[in-house]
Amino acid sequence: MATCEIPAVPEVHPALRRRFSPVRFDPDAIVTAAQLDTLLQAAGNAPSAGNSQPWSFIVGRRGDEVHDRIVQYLARSSTAWAPGASLLVVNLAHVRVEDTDNWEYSEFARYDLGQAVAHMTIQGLVLGLDAHQFRAFDRDAVAAEFDVPGHWEVTSMTAFGVAAHAPGEIASPGTSRERAEIDEITWARAGGS
Ligand SMILES: Cc1cc2nc3c(=O)[nH]c(=O)nc-3n(C[C@H](O)[C@H](O)[C@H](O)COP(=O)(O)O)c2cc1C
Numbered sequence: 001m002a003t004c005e006i007p008a009v010p011e012v013h014p015a016l017r018r019r020f021s022p023v024r025f026d027p028d029a030i031v032t033a034a035q036l037d038t039l040l041q042a043a044g045n046a047p048s049a050g051n052s053q054p055w056s057f058i059v060g061r062r063g064d065e066v067h068d069r070i071v072q073y074l075a076r077s078s079t080a081w082a083p084g085a086s087l088l089v090v091n092l093a094h095v096r097v098e099d100t101d102n103w104e105y106s107e108f109a110r111y112d113l114g115q116a117v118a119h120m121t122i123q124g125l126v127l128g129l130d131a132h133q134f135r136a137f138d139r140d141a142v143a144a145e146f147d148v149p150g151h152w153e154v155t156s157m158t159a160f161g162v163a164a165h166a167p168g169e170i171a172s173p174g175t176s177r178e179r180a181e182i183d184e185i186t187w188a189r190a191g192g193s
Pocket of ligand 1: 019021078132133134135136156172175176177
């Protein structure tokens with residue numbers, strides 16, 4: 001049973017309101033092993049179709065050996081900011097059944113991975129960590145580097161750390177922070193209070 005207090009005037013949670021994808025991180029900020037465990041627990045607690053849990057993560061903390069192995073496959077655009085983050089997390093989806101002729105593991109594998117990543121990033125906000133998800137890296141090369149088997153897909157990456165700038169202060173090239181209005185993202189809805 002949910003036990004959160006419901007505010008009289010509903011509003012988006014402050015952590016979600018201030019969330020943004022930084023393009024410069026504090027180069028001295030560290031994510032502790034305990035914080036990392038908490039991020040992974042939050043991801044692992046996400047719901048998934050049939051409780052299939054089709055996710056796995058490659059985790060590099062800045063300065064460690066896994067981090068060094070990930071960084072070499074960043075695209076030029078993400079090399080400008082991602083290595084300075086405290087943590088790089090590669091997000092993997094379990095897309096096929098092992099040793100089969102392309103049988104789908106779950107039709108919701110990427111949906112569920114995205115949800116686990118969302119849980120991880122929101123947990124990060126609670127811990128004071130900002131996050132920038134991205135795909136600007138060589139996914140095949142990362143898969144080869146870490147011997148990821150063919151029934152798993154290297155899908156995306158998340159940089160976690162402490163933002164070193166305010167939202168909107170530095171524009172991320174090729175990206176936008178503009179949002180559609182809620183009536184534009186609502187397919188159908190009855191009126192009333
Ligand atoms: C799956 C995914 C891939 C993304 N890829 C990139 C990327 O390659 N480079 C980048 O700078 N940002 C990337 N982003 C971040 C988005 O551009 C960003 O979330 C969007 O512009 C909205 O900005 P905001 O997160 O600050 O609100 C990606 C986000 C997601 C969820």
